Amino acid sequence: MPHAYPALSPEQKKELSDIALRIVAPGKGILAADESVGSMAKRLSQIGVENTEENRRLYRQVLFSADDRVKKCIGGVIFFHETLYQKDDNGVPFVHMIQDKGIVVGIKVDKGVVPLAGTDGETTTQGLDGLSERCAQYKKDGADFAKWRCVLKITERTPSALAILENANVLARYASICQQNGIVPIVEPEILPDGDHDLKRCQYVTEKVLAAVYKALNDHHVYLEGTLLKPNMVTPGHACPIKYTPEEIAMATITALRRTVPPAVPGVTFLSGGQSEEEASLNLNAINRCPLPRPWALTFSYGRALQASALNAWRGQQDNAEAATEEFIKRAEVNGLAAQGKYEGSGEDGGAAAQSLYIANHAY
Amino acid sequence: MAHQFPALTPEQKKELSEIAQRIVANGKGILAADESVGTMGNRLQRIKVENTEENRRQFREILFSVDNSINQSIGGVILFHETLYQKDSQGKPFRTILKEKGIVVGIKLDQGGAPLAGTNKETTIQGLDGLSERCAQYKKDGADFGKWRAVLRIANQCPSNLAIQENANALARYASICQQNGMVPIVEPEVIPDGDHDLEHCQYVTEKVLAAVYKALNDHHVYLEGTLLKPNMVTAGHACTKKYTPDQVAMATVTALHRTVPAAVPGICFLSGGMSEEDATLNLNAINLCPLPKPWKLSFSYGRALQASALAAWNGKAANKKATQEAFMKRALANCQAAKGQYVHTGSSDAASTQSLFTACYTY
Numbered sequence: 001m002p003h004a005y006p007a008l009s010p011e012q013k014k015e016l017s018d019i020a021l022r023i024v025a026p027g028k029g030i031l032a033a034d035e036s037v038g039s040m041a042k043r044l045s046q047i048g049v050e051n052t053e054e055n056r057r058l059y060r061q062v063l064f065s066a067d068d069r070v071k072k073c074i075g076g077v078i079f080f081h082e083t084l085y086q087k088d089d090n091g092v093p094f095v096h097m098i099q100d101k102g103i104v105v106g107i108k109v110d111k112g113v114v115p116l117a118g119t120d121g122e123t124t125t126q127g128l129d130g131l132s133e134r135c136a137q138y139k140k141d142g143a144d145f146a147k148w149r150c151v152l153k154i155t156e157r158t159p160s161a162l163a164i165l166e167n168a169n170v171l172a173r174y175a176s177i178c179q180q181n182g183i184v185p186i187v188e189p190e191i192l193p194d195g196d197h198d199l200k201r202c203q204y205v206t207e208k209v210l211a212a213v214y215k216a217l218n219d220h221h222v223y224l225e226g227t228l229l230k231p232n233m234v235t236p237g238h239a240c241p242i243k244y245t246p247e248e249i250a251m252a253t254i255t256a257l258r259r260t261v262p263p264a265v266p267g268v269t270f271l272s273g274g275q276s277e278e279e280a281s282l283n284l285n286a287i288n289r290c291p292l293p294r295p296w297a298l299t300f301s302y303g304r305a306l307q308a309s310a311l312n313a314w315r316g317q318q319d320n321a322e323a324a325t326e327e328f329i330k331r332a333e334v335n336g337l338a339a340q341g342k343y344e345g346s347g348e349d350g351g352a353a354a355q356s357l358y359i360a361n362h363a364y
Numbered sequence: 365m366a367h368q369f370p371a372l373t374p375e376q377k378k379e380l381s382e383i384a385q386r387i388v389a390n391g392k393g394i395l396a397a398d399e400s401v402g403t404m405g406n407r408l409q410r411i412k413v414e415n416t417e418e419n420r421r422q423f424r425e426i427l428f429s430v431d432n433s434i435n436q437s438i439g440g441v442i443l444f445h446e447t448l449y450q451k452d453s454q455g456k457p458f459r460t461i462l463k464e465k466g467i468v469v470g471i472k473l474d475q476g477g478a479p480l481a482g483t484n485k486e487t488t489i490q491g492l493d494g495l496s497e498r499c500a501q502y503k504k505d506g507a508d509f510g511k512w513r514a515v516l517r518i519a520n521q522c523p524s525n526l527a528i529q530e531n532a533n534a535l536a537r538y539a540s541i542c543q544q545n546g547m548v549p550i551v552e553p554e555v556i557p558d559g560d561h562d563l564e565h566c567q568y569v570t571e572k573v574l575a576a577v578y579k580a581l582n583d584h585h586v587y588l589e590g591t592l593l594k595p596n597m598v599t600a601g602h603a604c605t606k607k608y609t610p611d612q613v614a615m616a617t618v619t620a621l622h623r624t625v626p627a628a629v630p631g632i633c634f635l636s637g638g639m640s641e642e643d644a645t646l647n648l649n650a651i652n653l654c655p656l657p658k659p660w661k662l663s664f665s666y667g668r669a670l671q672a673s674a675l676a677a678w679n680g681k682a683a684n685k686k687a688t689q690e691a692f693m694k695r696a697l698a699n700c701q702a703a704k705g706q707y708v709h710t711g712s713s714d715a716a717s718t719q720s721l722f723t724a725c726y727t728y
Contacts (some may be wrong), residue, residue, distance in 0.1 A: 004564065004565065030577040035383050100459040200368065201368060204368035207582065208582070211582035211583075212579075214579075215575060215576075215578075218571065218572070218623075218624070219575075225623075255628075257629040258628040259582070259588050259589075259626050260582070260625040261626065262622060262623050262624055262625065263658075263659050264619075264622045264657075266614060267712060293627065293659055295622075295627050295659040297658040
């Protein structure tokens with residue numbers, strides 16, 4: 001216990017830390033384009049498009065052919081395995097298209113959730129078997145960061161101590177293995193917004209979950225400066241009758257993070273969960289305008305919240321490709337501004353409301 | 365686990381957080397004047413003064429009756445039980461004198477070490493029995509913060525898992541009880557400098573210990589914004605043959621802290637351990653100049669490093685009062701400057717030597 005057997009050399013640490021900082025450089029965030037085949041089925045069926053490999057390729061091509069305007073707002077793109085090896089119509093690998101824009105390539109490495117017996121429908125996440133070999137190959141094939149999603153939910157009796165502990169542990173094992181292979185692990189302990197709980201309850205649970213995650217990362221000797229965190233924002237449950245402002249969400253979110261996420265972590269890239277594109281941008285903006293001091297970058301790792309309009313504009317038609325790409329670029333730029341607290345939104349005034357809550361921060 | 369039963373009301377939180385911030389505002393630090401009777405015996409013996417209650421009272425009177433401007437550098441004073449109830453030669457209680465100077469009064473709460481059977485001479489700390497009632501009384505009698513010192517040592521098989529967990533748990537129980545009684549707990553998990561281990565080893569152990577402490581505080585629902593941390597700086601063991609500069613001590617110390625101490629903690633007040641007065645000041649200054657992110661105040665809670673010269677100047681003679689007070693004031697001012705990174709030591713190195721270590725920080 002008291003002996004240090006260094007997990008990483010100074011050179012390995014520097015490489016990881018440099019990658020992490022590039023991804024969350026000021027004004028930049030992540031495009032989560034790593035929907036599995038099953039998730040893409042849902043997205044494509046909503047616009048009446050068949051879920052074929054070619055359609056998935058065509059859709060990702062719409063996103064990846066965005067012009068240089070995305071360079072200033074997208075620091076990383078998360079790929080699904082299939083997509084990592086796909087090419088555009090001219091035979092240019094997607095990985096090269098992204099790298100040529102100076103954007104870091106990432107890869108989803110978990111293999112989905114499995115049930116935890118004896119719990120109230122809780123899960124852990126699988127994917128550790130052979131992970132080191134897979135990471136080594138992905139690194140050769142151009143990926144410099146990875147993502148692994150754990151899922152927790154709030155009900156009367158959940159998340160249970162077991163679910164918190166087990167998911168924190170599996171995240172820490174994944175993170176350790178990634179770093180051994182020169183890959184920055186994005187650690188994602190998502191607490192779902194399903195339920196009717198209020199903001200305070202979500203904040204409390206988020207604090208407990210994050211404390212367990214960082215204890216596990218420390219126990220597993222993970223180099224925090226070479227990681228990123230992808231948490232939920234602290235929000236009420238979808239079915240909660242109380243409505244909260246972006247400023248209240250911001251205050252609850254940053255309070256939870258300040259109490260649990262060590263300053264060594266270079267960036268926090270929020271997931272958008274079930275939020276609409278505009279909600280996700282307004283909340284991120286409020287988070288960046290919140291007066292509480294914070295030592296990490298606060299930015300986005302959005303899937304639906306970056307792609308919903310693009311998907312809708314595309315509808316599977318090649319003629320719509322350019323317009324769809326424009327929709328994506330638009331959302332990317334908006335979120336790039338929100339990551340700096342500079343998004344003006346749709347005529348919304350955050351100034352006065354933000355100030356009034358500062359005095360009350362001890363209430364969180 | 366998933367339910368929150370708030371430990372503190374918003375008003376209680378506000379009071380605690382304001383006390384903590386007052387203690388470390390504007391470069392202020394803490395005078396640790398809480399030496400037990402036995403420890404004072406050691407100090408007095410060195411200047412050949414008899415260890416009587418009157419002699420202890422006289423020395424503390426000289427320190428506390430110093431000019432009011434002391435309140436620019438001292439935000440809090442930790443007292444031993446006996447001292448809290450002593451008065452000056454005009455019959456004015458020490459705690460009143462300190463309060464009138466605008467200094468927050470604190471009280472040592474632990475009751476010394478107890479062995480952990482089955483370990484290599486490791487200990488835990490006693491004092492939890494009846495602690496709530498004691499705190500309530502101390503709060504009535506003018507104390508607004510408490511101090512509890514846990515001790516860990518680096519040696520063969522030490523610190524063991526048990527020692528780390530047990531001391532972290534006791535600290536968290538103490539902190540929780542303090543807060544219930546309106547007192548800010550200073551959390552002190554001291555990794556003592558005895559031994560011949562190097563700087564890297566101390567850093568590793570300090571990170572493990574602090575990670576356990578903050579997990580325990582979270583588990584015990586302690587309000588971090590209403591606490592202060594009193595850790596060791598990261599240094600090599602006393603018997604280590606390798607010598608390190610203040611910049612190296614600073615980089616190792618701040619690296620360890622930023623990997624483990626959440627930003628919600630308002631202040632970190634280092635203990636001086638066996639350091640000389642000047643080393644304690646130089647190290648604190650280097651820590652405040654360290655280029656890593658430092659979202660907490662970095663200040664001092666010094667015993668010997670604030671009182672050694674004063675004690676020598678006093679020599680047990682009332683006629684030396686002025687010289688004693690000057691010696692004390694000098695150290696207090698020096699440390700206040702160091703807490704702002706503004707301490708200038710004749711012959712000290714300039715910005716160049718502090719800069720050179722920045723690029724090497726990933727090796728920590």
